[in-house]
């Protein structure tokens with residue numbers, strides 16, 4: 001890695017790392033698995049070296065490990081990486097920025113799930129990220145990721161969505177500016193401490209940006225990727241409404 005964890009600015013995921021891990025990240029993989037079967041797992045053989053970019057606390061990484069890949073997980077949030085390391089100490093976890101991974105070859109494939117690349121709010125950063133992943137791949141390396149298009153954020157109506165359970169309350173509010181294509185998601189969780197009436201709170205605001213399919217494919221080409229394929233989430237088999245406005249993309253580093 002060219003960037004050490006102490007050089008990275010704190011991630012907006014750090015203040016909510018524990019609750020994000022326990023209450024939010026879990027539902028992505030179960031709905032995305034049909035798409036990942038067709039667009040990633042069927043192209044990458046067991047035992048190959050896989051870079052899980054923007055891996056969070058490792059919900060998808062865990063599945064890569066279970067399937068026998070040799071995995072490195074990289075994420076900008078030191079808080080999420082600490083949880084991932086706690087849960088799966090045997091995995092190679094690194095705190096790093098996708099725009100400057102500083103890895104030069106060694107990986108057969110890279111995966112970046114759950115609209116992580118929408119967190120890059122400047123279009124020039126998207127090209128930097130693709131260049132950085134390209135550099136980490138060996139010739140012929142396979143890259144698969146998903147990103148949200150405009151349609152996914154149109155449902156954000158600036159209204160709090162509240163879920164109340166006996167021991168936890170979650171409040172999520174999304175705001176989307178269709179002019180600037182900026183997205184802000186406010187996340188707030190309250191968890192009741194066991195056997196008492198004390199509630200712990202964690203909250204944060206996460207910034208994202210929507211990109212069009214054309215912008216994404218152009219940025220990939222600029223970074224050198226070839227054999228680009230884009231499949232809408234629902235067509236790729238994503239379930240539970242998670243496919244709406246979500247684009248799955250595959251690309252290859254030249255052989």
Ligand SMILES: C[S@@+](CC[C@H](N)C(=O)[O-])C[C@H]1O[C@@H](n2cnc3c(N)ncnc32)[C@H](O)[C@@H]1O
Pocket residue numbers: 011013025028053054055056057058059060074075076077080096097098099112113114115116119120
């Ligand atoms: C919605 S989470 C997805 C996590 C994981 N891929 C999954 O599927 O569970 C988005 C992740 O992107 C990470 N992220 C955002 N910007 C990043 C950057 N510039 N470099 C590396 N990771 C980043 C966040 O820290 C967060 O863990």
